[in-house]
Amino acid sequence: MKKLAVPFPLVALAIAAVTALILLLMGQPAICTCGRVDLWAPGASGPTTSQMLADWYSPSHVIHGFLFYGLMHLVWRRASVEKRFIAALSLEGLWEIVENSPWVLERYRSVTIEVGYFGDSVLNSMSDLLMMAIGFFLARKLPLWASITFIVAAEVIVAIAIRNNLFFSSLMLIAPQQSVLEWQAGGPFPLPF
Template sequence: MPSAFERPKPLLSSLFVIALSIAILMAMGRPPICTCGSVEVWGRVGPTQSQMLADWYSPSHIVHGFLFYAALHLLWRRSTVEQRFAVALLIEAAWEIAENTPMVIDRYRETTIALGYSGDSILNSASDIVMMVIGFVVARQLPVWASIAIVISLELAPLVVIRDNLTLNVWMLLAPSDALRAWQAD
């Protein structure tokens, strides 16, 4: 019997939600690709951050998938994995849209080290949704200990390289710390 993610329904819903997100982001005036005019696989820290297909924040979206899988598995046990996946997909897409509103972009600029942050390109937002899908699918396949190890690794790598990760991002958005911002900028 094929697994839930070998059937076409989750794939079709993913494509539909990504297409709808792209349409909404386009209507919001987000740039389809980096305003620098190039498309690259990896956006380096700086002006191309959050503009290319992937960057140092891509692991945080994979972590979203792991966290959504775990939380929805615990909170909504009677549902099917397809239902939990659909909810995770909608949450991630909604976040990508909210993250690119002037209010959230300004909040990032005020409270984090992302002083010049101007939001994501549509390419990067669509990629971020796909990264969450990858995290969700992988979390479903792995034992809990392996999922925890991967999440820790995905949080530690950007922490070491760019002094930022999902944990610090959420912390700085909800309870900004001047000391933490100074450490990140150092």
């Protein structure tokens, strides 16, 4: 198996730098417009959500790492783990750009409870890349049952804490459900029957 010509940490840093530059050129703020940099943004939705180093949506990016590791293992098994990681990081960087595009931001505002959502700060997006990397390398080390347990536990905990998670965010972005919107606004849990 041929090794990467450039050390993969440098390639990873380049991907992060290009992602950050594109987000800045798209008009995303480098840090929270409030002027602070905090470790944690405690609210589910508010002016500092998606602006700080971590928030309730950070576990979804760790889950991305688990999912990207599994995908790369299935479709590119013969590649080195470094190459699979670079591919996963590229996908996460692409997601950060798409997630902060005007079309997706407007979609979030129009079909979810996030009516005031204006996207991530570049700082938060870089943290999201790091969270994905953590998930990717955890998935590499953990047995499959532990990875699945982590994903389920993270989704349940976040859903209980903020009435949202990766599953519900994805569902509402792709196929909005009125019952989910009502639950997120404080109503009863949406049952499929």
